[in-house]
Amino acid sequence: MNENDAEIIEEATDEAVEKGLERLTSERISEVINQVLHKETGARFKAYVDTCMRCGLCSDACSYFLSNDRDPRFSPAAKVKQTIWEMLDKKGKVSKDFLRRAVHIAHLECNVCRRCSMYCPFGIDMAYMMLLVRRICHKLEITPQYIQDTVNSHSVTMNQMWVKEDEWIDTLQWQEEDGREEFEDLRIPLDKQGADIMYSVIAPEPKFQAGLIYQAAVIMHAAGMNWTMPSRPGWDNSNMAMFTGDNEISGRIARTFFETAAKLNVKRIVMGECGHAFRSTYDVGNRQLAWTMAPIEVVHAIEFYHELLTAGRITIKEKFSKKVTLHDPCNVSRGRGLHDMARKIVAMTCSDFVEMTPNREHNLCCGAGGGVINCGPPYKKERMRNNRAKAEQLAATGAEVLIAPCHNCHSGLEDIIHHYNLNMEVKFLGDVLFETMEKKIYRPGE
């Protein structure tokens, strides 16, 4: 009837998914699906299913749809059709081939960026629907291997990358030592009770990008902040469990995080430039713990830099002169409305700025977030194909430097730039600030 109705046979690429599927019985499959779709949801889910008029207005929202020549299978509503509608129709009695495809759709063809809920006239949240599918996959133990490994790490170490406690402390001390070359009395204060700020990062920073901690320390020191970093688990603000539907571990991560801050008795938590970590602590993790909003104020780096610059705690020596453009990470623009602040920082630190369009809440996602990049190398080629729209958007700016205030975005955008030969350099806002700031210590009244 319809050429697109031809069933897609999903290749067996992922060992964890395959092993998980082997273990499943058809009773288990329908039991889990019905449990999640009927017991763990409510009127909102029903309204989303019953209200969708199959009008296709959401299609244009999705960068996967745009990157694949408007292939109907990538329309947000189509992803729900291929997963949830069918699960509901068949009352959970779906085949293993169906599940293999469902894992793929939910984990690799949607990065839960929530752009589509701004394009659907009813505001239907397809990201929520895809996260439900991931929840089902989690309960069926068929989550892709690489991202499951990060959740396992969270579960054991309370950080995403198996960073051991001594490694963590060593890294901080090593960065402190390096920082002393810039400022002789610079400290990275560990476990300082009652500090104004707890600074928190994601695990990839100590693992691969320790220089970012060094930069943050220099900025904190120069701005004269009363800050601290925790030495114990709870320092990592990332939360991959949030993206695999492992709500229980997601809650444990958020609890450890907020308890660490509470024990240190800090006034607020400032976090590095990470989008999903912000989503976890500002929007999702707190809900898992039955807090309406975060129990301790969580401040994203964009907000924090903006505050330092407008308060004059950091001054700019010389503006960055290369042509820059800005990528709005969805978790802090669509997720927190920080896009205008980010632009103000760019205006204060850079002299040549060009917008990429569409922007702000309407930005196209980097295609790496929402756990997609964390599904690992087996899926990289596919990810690059699914990021074509972003690559075209980047190329159209003609900028030399791409500022992306989000870790995941960074990795994703770097992959895009290499794959599509875009010849751009990716920077954090912190990198730009660090390069352009006056390296002197702030003293009130000066």
Place this chain on the structure above:
Amino acid sequence: MNAFIGFIMGPMVWISAMIFIFGLLIKFIFIIKEVREKEQYLLSYMTVRHSLRSICAWLIPFYPRSTRLRPVYYGVSYLFHILLFVLPVFLFSHIVLMDQSLNLSWPALHDGAADILTLAVILALVFFSLRRRLEPDVRFLTSVKDHLLILMVLLPFVTGFLAYHQVFLYEWMVIAHVLSGEFLLIIIPFSRFSHMITAPLTRAYTGSEFGHVRHAKDW
């Protein structure tokens, strides 16, 4: 036969109107009740201000970016929805019937205008149906049910149009018109047409999450 006609022209009109109104009302109450029982927390994120902000933004034609990306469909749909309510309520012959039975009346649309607008609704529905065949992404989402839903709306308008023009089988057309109109009213609360009340709710919730929690716009 006459008893049957008397029934569908008389009591059945009221019965279907009641099913329509109370069906939607009860649906609304059940939704709120279920949210309170199972997902109470959703309400803590809802604010009147952000709900209205989002609903209003989406009522302004071509204000949301999404509606500008598909202007033809959105424009047709916007007009269609307005006419869907305006036509039956302000049709001269409907008002006459209201006047006879309840002694209530209000200004009516000019018959000629109503005729053209009815044709517009019919064309809009034909357009929806064609679009469901022609636009690949919509086609992928469409099932037989979607065409049936369009047909449900189409019937009262087509039969009304034909009855007005008395082209053929006038009496049968009137009966078909009344029946299909009643049928449409009855199924609204139990089909996807209940989006009439869920639309403001889902929009209000998303608008609140975007506005209140995430400090961002959702249009």
